[in-house]
Amino acid sequence: MFVLGAIVCVLAPEAFAESDRIYSYTTQGTVPVDLNQGRLPKNSYETYYLESAIPQPSGPKATPKPKATPKPKATPKPKATPKPKAEPTPEPIPNPKPAAITVTKKSPPAQVAKPPKSSPKPTAPPVDDLDEYSDTVKIADPIEPANRGVFWVNHYLYKFAVRPLTKVYQTVLPKPVRTAVHNVYDNAEYPVRMVNHLLQGKPGRADLETRKFLLNSTAGVGGIFKPSDRFPSLAEVPSADTGQTFAKWGIGHGAYVVLPVIGPRSVRDTVGLAGDVALNPLTWVPIGGVAQAISIPLSTPNTVRNMDSRLNAYDAATENAVDPYISLRGSYIQYREKAASK
Amino acid sequence: MKTNAFLLSLILSLSCGNAFASTTEAENFLKKSVGEVVEAAKNAKDAPALASAVRPILLKTISFDAMTRRAVGPGWRQFTDAEQKDAIGFFTTLIIRTYSAKFTPGELPDVLYKAATETAPGRVEVATTTLYKGSRYEVVYRLEQPEGKGWRVTDVVIEGVSMIANYRGQLDAQFKSGGAGAVLGSLQKSIDSSK
Numbered sequence: 001m002f003v004l005g006a007i008v009c010v011l012a013p014e015a016f017a018e019s020d021r022i023y024s025y026t027t028q029g030t031v032p033v034d035l036n037q038g039r040l041p042k043n044s045y046e047t048y049y050l051e052s053a054i055p056q057p058s059g060p061k062a063t064p065k066p067k068a069t070p071k072p073k074a075t076p077k078p079k080a081t082p083k084p085k086a087e088p089t090p091e092p093i094p095n096p097k098p099a100a101i102t103v104t105k106k107s108p109p110a111q112v113a114k115p116p117k118s119s120p121k122p123t124a125p126p127v128d129d130l131d132e133y134s135d136t137v138k139i140a141d142p143i144e145p146a147n148r149g150v151f152w153v154n155h156y157l158y159k160f161a162v163r164p165l166t167k168v169y170q171t172v173l174p175k176p177v178r179t180a181v182h183n184v185y186d187n188a189e190y191p192v193r194m195v196n197h198l199l200q201g202k203p204g205r206a207d208l209e210t211r212k213f214l215l216n217s218t219a220g221v222g223g224i225f226k227p228s229d230r231f232p233s234l235a236e237v238p239s240a241d242t243g244q245t246f247a248k249w250g251i252g253h254g255a256y257v258v259l260p261v262i263g264p265r266s267v268r269d270t271v272g273l274a275g276d277v278a279l280n281p282l283t284w285v286p287i288g289g290v291a292q293a294i295s296i297p298l299s300t301p302n303t304v305r306n307m308d309s310r311l312n313a314y315d316a317a318t319e320n321a322v323d324p325y326i327s328l329r330g331s332y333i334q335y336r337e338k339a340a341s342k
Numbered sequence: 343m344k345t346n347a348f349l350l351s352l353i354l355s356l357s358c359g360n361a362f363a364s365t366t367e368a369e370n371f372l373k374k375s376v377g378e379v380v381e382a383a384k385n386a387k388d389a390p391a392l393a394s395a396v397r398p399i400l401l402k403t404i405s406f407d408a409m410t411r412r413a414v415g416p417g418w419r420q421f422t423d424a425e426q427k428d429a430i431g432f433f434t435t436l437i438i439r440t441y442s443a444k445f446t447p448g449e450l451p452d453v454l455y456k457a458a459t460e461t462a463p464g465r466v467e468v469a470t471t472t473l474y475k476g477s478r479y480e481v482v483y484r485l486e487q488p489e490g491k492g493w494r495v496t497d498v499v500i501e502g503v504s505m506i507a508n509y510r511g512q513l514d515a516q517f518k519s520g521g522a523g524a525v526l527g528s529l530q531k532s533i534d535s536s537k
Contacts, residue, residue, distance in 0.1 A: 131411075131412045133412050133413075133415065133504070133506055133507045133510045134415070134416075138511075179476065235478070236471075236478075309477060316443075316444065316500075317503075317508075319440075319443060320436055320439050320440040320443065320532060321508075321512060321532065322509065322512040322513060322516060322528045322529060322531075322532050323512045323515065323516070323528070326511050326512045326515060327508055327509075327511070327512055329511075330503075330507065330508045330511040330512070331503045331508055334502050334503045334504060334507060334508070335501055335502050335503050337502060338501065338502020338503075339502065341502075
């Protein structure tokens with residue numbers, strides 16, 4: 001029975017938690033907060049109160065929205081519910097300090113320029129029970145005006161130079177040739193992925209990456225073909241780069257920057273990009289007499305071989321966007337967070 | 343004591359069984375809907391035709407109410423009924439256009455379904471690997487059952503990028519700068535500019 005109890009404790013901890021529920025104050029009164037696996041919502045601007053800290057109503061007139069009031073308790077001298085919309089003047093929250101839980105990340109509340117609406121939706125909560133998007137990762141953008149400037153320069157550069165160049169590339173080279181070029185370069189970048197897997201403490205993935213490299217270099221004729229795709233364990237090895245390694249080491253994004261031509265980056269990933277370039281064999285030696293200065297750009301992410309896929313990603317983020325700059329920034333940061341979490 | 347233990351075991355097994363039923367139902371619903379979209383993409387001749395063809399399918403597959411509410415964020419409660427209705431209408435058009443823009447008529451994706459999981463009570467996430475135009479994408483569909491309407495998709499997460507989180511960042515900024523009017527204006531402008 002003890003073992004069974006322990007199992008239940010693990011599976012359903014809330015059943016054994018303290019009976020106090022968590023509430024927040026809204027314009028609708030006190031509203032119970034749904035805890036996500038016993039945790040408060042992240043990055044919320046709300047202040048939360050334990051049930052025991054919420055003052056009880058002094059009478060029916062002081063509780064304009066009884067539905068939102070927590071279950072009544074036998075408190076001898078309850079005070080009025082705070083923030084009511086009805087006639088009685090609300091009293092300030094009576095000493096909420098002892099049980100108040102304030103989420104640390106605080107930002108100024110929303111500033112609404114428009115005058116208050118005549119008939120605000122009476123029951124619409126600010127976020128519903130399953131809304132988790134306030135948790136979305138954000139990045140500091142202290143030089144936003146400059147970044148926006150570079151963003152638009154890049155936008156027109158992509159539109160009038162890069163995209164036509166990509167079209168020419170696609171027209172001149174048939175798809176199988178383009179795929180072969182892509183595969184060869186991708187195979188050659190094996191050290192970037194292998195070293196970063198090791199630096200992230202994932203020798204298993206480094207091993208898989210090595211097998212993939214050996215298979216594609218031999219059976220794939222120097223990486224032209226990709227026989228590794230026939231093996232799910234090799235096909236689905238997550239990519240690794242130096243920016244991800246920094247993330248694994250606990251280094252934060254730093255500020256958001258939009259680099260000319262290259263596009264969105266965080267400071268961390270910009271430094272990581274330098275690491276990737278250093279680990280890329282294409283930058284170690286000149287190839288076929290091509291000067292190293294030319295081989296370096298070939299290994300950077302925005303080379304002609306993957307322009308098409310990068311432009312597709314760019315289009316996906318900016319087309320149909322309300323604010324293309326914010327959309328690209330949000331997409332970039334979410335994408336990098338996901339990549340670092342793999 | 344033995345009775346209690348039996349009841350606890352029964353409750354646990356029933357709750358696990360319910361979760362399994364939910365994930366299976368949601369996954370089947372998604373498979374059917376994605377199949378219909380792929381079929382529409384196969385027969386469409388160009389992008390506008392594709393958007394028209396997938397619209398009725400998406401209208402019964404996606405919960406646009408939930409999507410719009412969450413995309414707008416905390417400012418939603420300050421919208422009037424009429425503004426909410428307008429916002430849902432604009433956002434529906436935008437989402438259908440965004441989703442259908444990801445397909446090229448004639449080029450069909452190959453969708454491999456992974457295990458569906460119940461990530462919160464009432465929410466199921468179905469992870470897929472989508473092979474499209476020679477590239478491999480991780481696409482996660484979030485499904486819920488809003489107001490007993492049956493399963494509906496409430497978000498699509500492609501390579502870690504949530505469609506709704508992305509719009510939330512944009513629309514929340516609009517709301518902070520100019521309230522509901524700014525949100526509606528920006529949605530309308532976006533629809534007009536991408537016509």
